[in-house]
Amino acid sequence: MTARPMIALERVRKVHGEVVAIDDVSLAVAEGELLVLLGGSGSGKTTALKTINRLVEPTSGRVSLAGEDVRSLPAPLLRRRVGYVFQRLGLFPHMTVAENIGVTPALLGWPRARIDARVDELLELVELEPAAFRGRSPAALSGGQAQRVAVARALAAEPRVMLLDEPFGALDSRTRAHLQAALAKIHRRLGLTIVFVTHDVVEALLLGDRIAVMRAGRIIQIGRGHELARAPADDEVRALLTEPLEQAAAARARLAEGP
Numbered sequence: 001m002t003a004r005p006m007i008a009l010e011r012v013r014k015v016h017g018e019v020v021a022i023d024d025v026s027l028a029v030a031e032g033e034l035l036v037l038l039g040g041s042g043s044g045k046t047t048a049l050k051t052i053n054r055l056v057e058p059t060s061g062r063v064s065l066a067g068e069d070v071r072s073l074p075a076p077l078l079r080r081r082v083g084y085v086f087q088r089l090g091l092f093p094h095m096t097v098a099e100n101i102g103v104t105p106a107l108l109g110w111p112r113a114r115i116d117a118r119v120d121e122l123l124e125l126v127e128l129e130p131a132a133f134r135g136r137s138p139a140a141l142s143g144g145q146a147q148r149v150a151v152a153r154a155l156a157a158e159p160r161v162m163l164l165d166e167p168f169g170a171l172d173s174r175t176r177a178h179l180q181a182a183l184a185k186i187h188r189r190l191g192l193t194i195v196f197v198t199h200d201v202v203e204a205l206l207l208g209d210r211i212a213v214m215r216a217g218r219i220i221q222i223g224r225g226h227e228l229a230r231a232p233a234d235d236e237v238r239a240l241l242t243e244p245l246e247q248a249a250a251a252r253a254r255l256a257e258g259p
């Protein structure tokens with residue numbers, strides 16, 4: 001961990017009426033790190049993620065980006081520094097692929113030629129042929145292609161930080177594996193700091209430099225996969241890590257069954 005983390009949450013709490021969405025969440029993400037927030041539905045992953053780009057304002061606690069309190073950062077600066085890939089809200093349906101990717105640069109007032117060049121560069125980066133995809137409507141994309149465009153859109157304004165909320169959740173497992181590999185490559189190549197939300201343990205283990213396990217609005221344990229496996233905080237964390245491996249072993253056993 002560097003002296004000053006790229007992202008820090010300090011004792012962050014968010015309450016909606018009676019519901020405590022997250023409670024006492026503290027977290028430091030080093031520059032260049034890919035941190036996974038892993039937890040079941042309603043555990044507070046999305047809320048924690050959204051405090052970083054101020055889509056959620058904490059009830060108490062502090063969130064900082066490169067040492068600066070996010071409350072002091074103007075929205076355009078925050079949008080440029082932090083790319084965001086949504087869980088469900090996809091691409092703007094009435095815009096082409098190129099317009100979707102160029103939306104933040106256009107808001108930031110980039111000249112047309114610079115936006116066009118950036119769109120092509122990003123389509124190449126997410127492995128979509130620019131000439132074939134630039135003018136398409138989102139309705140004419142497969143789920144996997146749409147998520148590649150969503151990743152390109154989040155990268156458009158050259159952010160140093162990316163937040164991804166279950167970006168590959170709705171995809172079949174092969175497409176998902178391809179996109180995980182593409183994201184890992186982009187992470188390494190651009191040296192981005194990434195916070196990635198998922199409920200999928202295998203995805204967390206494959207992508208995360210570290211994993212923060214969330215339950216009932218709190219971080220239960222944080223560490224590298226092997227650290228969690230060797231010394232799980234409790235039986236639930238142990239089960240979380242071992243169940244998918246047991247399932248895979250059972251599936252393998254079925255494959256090996258004779259006639």
Ligand SMILES: Nc1ncnc2c1ncn2[C@@H]1O[C@H](COP(=O)(O)OP(=O)(O)OP(=O)(O)O)[C@@H](O)[C@H]1O
Binds near residue numbers: 016020041042045047
């Ligand atoms: N705007 C809101 N109003 C009321 N309750 C909310 C609101 N946003 C979140 N919550 C509640 O806070 C808790 C945490 O929600 P959050 O979306 O952060 O969980 P999550 O781990 O991301 O879940 P999922 O994987 O299902 O998206 C849940 O109980 C949720 O119902």
